[in-house]
Amino acid sequence: MAINIVAQNKKARHDYEILEKFEAGIVLSGAEVKALRAKRANLADAFCRFIQGELHLMNAHIAHLETAHKHYTPDTRSPRKLLLHKKQLEKLYVKVHKDGLTIVPLMIYFNERNYAKVSIAIAKGKKLHDKRADMKAKTLDREASQAMKNRSY
Numbered sequence: 001m002a003i004n005i006v007a008q009n010k011k012a013r014h015d016y017e018i019l020e021k022f023e024a025g026i027v028l029s030g031a032e033v034k035a036l037r038a039k040r041a042n043l044a045d046a047f048c049r050f051i052q053g054e055l056h057l058m059n060a061h062i063a064h065l066e067t068a069h070k071h072y073t074p075d076t077r078s079p080r081k082l083l084l085h086k087k088q089l090e091k092l093y094v095k096v097h098k099d100g101l102t103i104v105p106l107m108i109y110f111n112e113r114n115y116a117k118v119s120i121a122i123a124k125g126k127k128l129h130d131k132r133a134d135m136k137a138k139t140l141d142r143e144a145s146q147a148m149k150n151r152s153y
Contacts, residue, residue: 019124
């Protein structure tokens, strides 16, 4: 059984150079889990931040379902605690505060055991010329593969 991807942050791969990936659990309410199963999430402007020694997912949008309780309407962009091992948290804390790197969420998914997980990464911001070089390399690869595909014998 494969993982069930709910939301991806495609902008993160464009804006950052991914150095190391981690898998983290996420603290959610029941209505938020239902919304994730309906794929009602967006990670476009999301980021991770340490608050009182705990890692939180900030600015991730998880929509409210119409089928959930009418009087319970949580904030769709509230901070959500991420669950990691203590050594992983310490490693991330050092990388962020000493080395000046960033923690970005890459995707939200349900794993094989049907638990909601967030894939996060330690990332380094790209400069404009780095982005241009990546786009140029992608274009060249695409053109080369099309040329090989269209080549007749």
